[in-house]
Amino acid sequence: MSDPGRVLAVDVGGTWTKAAVVEGGPDHPAVRARTRVRTPRCADGTENAEAVVALVAELAAHFAEREQGPVEAVGVVVPGIVQDGVGVHSVNLGWRDYPFREALAKAVGSPVAFGHDVAAAGLAEWRLGAARGLTDVVVMPIGTGIASALILGGRPLTGGYAGEIGHVDIGHGEECPCGQRGCLDHVASAASVARRFGERAGRTVRGSAEVLRAAQDGDRVAAEVWDEAVTALTRGVLLLATLLGPQSVVLGGGLALAGEALTGPLDQRLTEQITFQRRPELRCAAFGAESGCIGAALLAWESIAQ
DSSP: OOOOOOEEEEEEOSSEEEEEEEESOTTSOEEEEEEEEEOOOOSSHHHHHHHHHHHHHHHHHHHHHHTTSOOSEEEEEESSEEETTEEEEOTTTOOEEEOHHHHHHHHOSSOEEEEEHHHHHHHHHHHHSTTTTOSSEEEEEBSSSBOOEEEETTEEOOOTTTTOGGGSBOSOOOBOTTSOBSBTHHHHSHHHHHHHHHHHHTSOOSSHHHHHHHHHTTOHHHHHHHHHHHHHHHHHHHHHHHHHOOSEEEEEHHHHTTTHHHHHHHHHHHHHHOSSSOOOEEEEOTTGGGHHHHHHHHHHHHHHHO
């Protein structure tokens, strides 16, 4: 494709929805303009999903006006279980069996590609970023929730139900909003780190980065919460190493922005606990919190090429 044109990439997260105009094509994507807005929250899951569709249409119109012309296509990715254009279930946003692809096609004037947020982030990191050149890798964004994109034998695993590492039982016994107990997500996601600190310290923090700063400044409660998250993530990565034997686990999302403060202790504990498994190299996502948007742009370009 000689001129792939501009596309709008929208990454719907449990807390924030990020949107970006991306140009340059699938081999050299470049973000031209970006914005971030709160993900809509409504009375029930269906209303949430409808509000997300309305927000995407509003963003598409805004960027068309701002960029002095429509984008060629729109790529939209959402959290939860996604299959065949349907948002099957989102624990954090509540929808079930919502026909996103159909609804977005009606609301947005450009061609629309629709997919899963973590799968899209994994695609971006595998094709262009920290996982490039690897045949067996897990890309694990850690944000409002935790999930993983699986690339095995040089192919992305595209089953809509695969990769929900955030909802494996790591043994802490607390009830998760998904209905299970012991979920990794409930202790180690960026949102959970902030929530758990707030519950114990009796004060609200803006996010996991604030908890880390408090821990580094000697706050005992913050240090305990951070340590529990690292312990939980170690168990999650060890499980991935045991079941899948990846060459690398690429950490993304808000929590991974901590860099060495996360990968250092996580790497040390993994070394202490691993025995016969292949030792996965820990890497941080090359695109950081923009992996989902870059992946959504790749999906949008693919929709044009078809």
